[in-house]
Amino acid sequence: MSARDDTAPVTLHLDRVPGVLGRIVHERAADYAAADPALGPVRARTHRFETALRQPGLSLIAEVKRASPSQGAIAPLEPLEAARAYEAGGARAISVLTEPRHFDGTAQALRDVVGGVAVPALRKDFVVHPAMLREAAEWGASAALLMVSVLHEATAEYLEMAHHLGLDALVEVHDERELDIALAAGAPIIGVNNRDLTTLHIDLEVSPRLIRRARDAGYGGVLVAESGYRTPQDLASVRDLADAVLVGSSLAGSGDLTRAARDLMQV
Numbered sequence: 001m002s003a004r005d006d007t008a009p010v011t012l013h014l015d016r017v018p019g020v021l022g023r024i025v026h027e028r029a030a031d032y033a034a035a036d037p038a039l040g041p042v043r044a045r046t047h048r049f050e051t052a053l054r055q056p057g058l059s060l061i062a063e064v065k066r067a068s069p070s071q072g073a074i075a076p077l078e079p080l081e082a083a084r085a086y087e088a089g090g091a092r093a094i095s096v097l098t099e100p101r102h103f104d105g106t107a108q109a110l111r112d113v114v115g116g117v118a119v120p121a122l123r124k125d126f127v128v129h130p131a132m133l134r135e136a137a138e139w140g141a142s143a144a145l146l147m148v149s150v151l152h153e154a155t156a157e158y159l160e161m162a163h164h165l166g167l168d169a170l171v172e173v174h175d176e177r178e179l180d181i182a183l184a185a186g187a188p189i190i191g192v193n194n195r196d197l198t199t200l201h202i203d204l205e206v207s208p209r210l211i212r213r214a215r216d217a218g219y220g221g222v223l224v225a226e227s228g229y230r231t232p233q234d235l236a237s238v239r240d241l242a243d244a245v246l247v248g249s250s251l252a253g254s255g256d257l258t259r260a261a262r263d264l265m266q267v
């Protein structure tokens, strides 16, 4: 047992979360309302996800994404088959959606991917309860997504919980204010989402802008550019800035995931 298990879980203020994102996080909070927040014993951190992204050159995190609120159905991917295809195409990590209603994700998808590929897996969900992190660890994920737009000032506490469980965390931001929260929380891995999840609007200028801001502030952690990348040209603005890029829809909907991953990264 550690000090964490004696502490009441921090309260989230989900009523402040607007738009599509607000609806999803309320649903997820209801799903986990009765779940046990205890994390259990401390697990050793392997830093597998972080290490994968720190390899030289721009690392690809390829996402198993069957559907999304912006596009509806994308492709009826079989998760393990898709993850293996991404791995063959050079992906250094796999992101697996586990949100069931809007992204057609499942826990089994993540477990299958963890059991069947050599690269680390990220649990991609709307984490609003400690049990979601405990599950991620139990299912074998190497990392979990934490969204500052949802967690706000609780970000540091959720980061600490992820680390307690041996998980790396991808701490996601979309504007300057959120970036400053992630930096203050000491997040070792920060993702900049080009998509505003409250409106679903994509702006590829967001990642380079916030990544520069983080570097200018002396940030030495891992920086990930997320969402909206379809062509090698799209990646030009982050190629020499970001450590990694997170890509879902354009790969998932391509029909040939290995080729699409190679073509996008130009390898």
Ligand SMILES: O=P(O)(O)OC[C@@H](O)[C@@H](O)c1c[nH]c2ccccc12
Residues within 6 Å of the ligand: 063, 065, 124, 125, 126, 172, 193, 226, 227, 228, 229, 246, 247, 248, 249, 250
């Ligand atoms: O499909 P795209 O545009 O390549 O984006 C992938 C990924 O960045 C996106 O799925 C994502 C980023 N942050 C999220 C938070 C929740 C759900 C999904 C996401």
